[in-house]
Amino acid sequence: MPEGHTIHRLAARHAALLAGDKVTAASPQGRFAEGAARLCGTVLDGTEAYGKHLLHHYAGELTLHIHLGLYGRFTDGDGEPPEPVGQVRLRLTSDRHWLDLRGPTACELLTPPEVAALRARLGPDPLRADADPHRAYHRIRRSGTPLAALLLDQSVVAGTGLIFVTEALFRANVPPTLPGRLLTPAGWDALWADLVALMTRAVGYGQIDTVRDAHLPEAMGRPARVDRHGGEVYVYRRSGAPCHVCATPVSRDTLAGRNLYWCPTCQPG
Structure with missing residues (x-):
């Protein structure tokens, strides 16, 4: 399972690729089809890592929560995305970049109270400036x-x-x-x-x-x-x-x- 530094690197990478852009979301595998439909056409305001949890914050108070677990991984690239290979849970695309997620333990949309509850159950993260x-x-x-x-x-x-x-x-x-x-x-x-x-x-x-x-x-x-x-x-x-x-x-x-x-x-x- 990736340790916290990997999730912080991913948060920075995803912000560099997609923050400020309107995204198109899809679930080629189908397991996140409803969530992808809600994300489609929204703007990624920013990303956040908290411990081993990755959060994408979208306009309209939508938050995508991802926990990679043992098998989850991301791939990304520039321009048009390739044909999906394997079990792609979530694909995000913009005019400039694409991002694929496979095999996560969690891939879900959270409300603001649910995000607050997630943070509350976690201890301080040594990589966060707000850690106590x-x-x-x-x-x-x-x-x-x-x-x-x-x-x-x-x-x-x-x-x-x-x-x-x-x-x-x-x-x-x-x-x-x-x-x-x-x-x-x-x-x-x-x-x-x-x-x-x-x-x-x-x-x-x-x-x-x-x-x-x-x-x-x-x-x-x-x-x-x-x-x-x-x-x-x-x-x-x-x-x-x-x-x-x-x-x-x-x-x-x-x-x-x-x-x-x-x-x-x-x-x-």
């Missing part, structure tokens, strides 16, 4: 749940997925199983600031890089990471490999059905 990290810490400091599970809970922090969570915890020297209530206010402030920095960097570069300069391949004389997710990381999907900092083999376990990765030396429990 103290709202997340209020939940964390009252909970005995492992910190990794809390950070993966989108109602606590929005947009963080397994890569950002495991890597930020490593960089903070905090074990993923630490009960939330044991995280100090100073520890939370530092962890939040690092999430903001890591996710902002990922928006700019389009991939998640978490390794400090001293631990990059060229600095350590080691091979670059080869992984479909791209980017240099400390522990994510590196179980059994030596830690870049201390050479201890990286550990892996599961928590609520999710894999966890950590260094038992750098993140002592």
